[in-house]
Amino acid sequence: MLWADGVRHRFGAVPALDDVTFTLPAGHTLALFGPNGAGKTTLLKILAGLIKPSAGRAGVEGGRAGVGWIGHQSLLYGQLTVRENLRFWGSLYRVRGSVLETRIDALAARLDLGEQVDRRVATLSRGQTQRAAIARALVHEPTILLLDEPFTGLDRVAASELAHLVKAFARAGEGRATLLVTHNVEEGTDLATDIAIIKAGRLVEFAPRNARTAEQVGARYRELVS
């Protein structure tokens, strides 16, 4: 579960978020849409504990230890191999020893990293790097997945793989929740159980997706944001 309760935030004199309140229960995947500068990434960072809100409270169940974070950057060290990166990030989450090695091998197999797991990240393609970034986000078996524009720069095949993995994450265990920030209404809607739209720092829509299609969500988005 993740929640925000009356969250407001300002960057100096510039308001970024204004009274954002919602709760995303376990088992749900929320797609958060909004134009540039609407406050999507700020909200995500507040939920992850990267930014302290000016007012209100926000967080995720289990705290930072339960968060898997995927951004449009990989957060990986280019001069280390994928395996060395995963060992480092796993250790930070107190996953160590044989448990960590087993997880790395399992993730490498699941994400089809193959021999790339022992190659330096700097030598990987964009798609391979993104798969390695997903392995990094999952190595500590998080219960909350926060994704910030993860489809940026991905080709169609890599984007499809990522969407498949996000779905697999949601299905893989109880108590899991996902928040996906994206511009891509089609991909976001396809993954979501709930849809939120943010405009100028205010949450103007938060509703179950139900049977709405991407076209219907896109029309609603344009109606609210224009």
Add this chain to the structure above:
Amino acid sequence: MGEILRDAWVVARKDLALELRTKTGLVSAAVFTALVLTVFNFGRDPTAVAALDLAPSILWVTFTFAAVLSLNRAFQLELENQALEGLLVSPIDRRSLYLGKLFANLIFVGLVEAVGLPLFALFFNIPIINILLPLAGLIAVATVGFVAVGTLLSALVIRVRFAELMLPVLLLPFLIPPLIGAVQVTARLLSGRPLSEVSGWLRLLLAYDLVFVSLATMLFSATVDE
């Protein structure tokens, strides 16, 4: 505390692995040290001023600039692929992150000093074998203070433009007290005087280390959190 230090070592080990993989920073700083000593060696008039009178200042000016050069890279590593974001989302205590960077920087600067010290002895024809142990101890004590402040300030300037210029501008004023102490103690050591003559300076250096390591550890969170 054990967990904080263990996490700190994980961070330090990663930084050292990255450095050893490329050796760019280490080689650059070592070459810089050698060049500064060379310039000082040929830029002085040996008939006007005795080497022994200039040597302590030259040693510490060289080590100070080499340390600044080395410290610049401490958080630059974390800008690659926004790894810093991942570190801040992870559950490790901010103090672990600071101490990890401090450990890595101490080892890194220590290696540069280990290269610089024999070159210093060679260029200025100063026998240091007999005073090697107390001189190494002095260098270690003074370096801890330099690096403690430098590590904090390198985190502070990481998000500003011209970070490479900002770091020395902010750092050098803080280094004046330990520099004076280090030069005074070095001068006594090179002259073969007893350390009891400079016990006050040694106490100042130790107090500086204690105060700034503690302060920097406490203040670090405020420098990296938004």
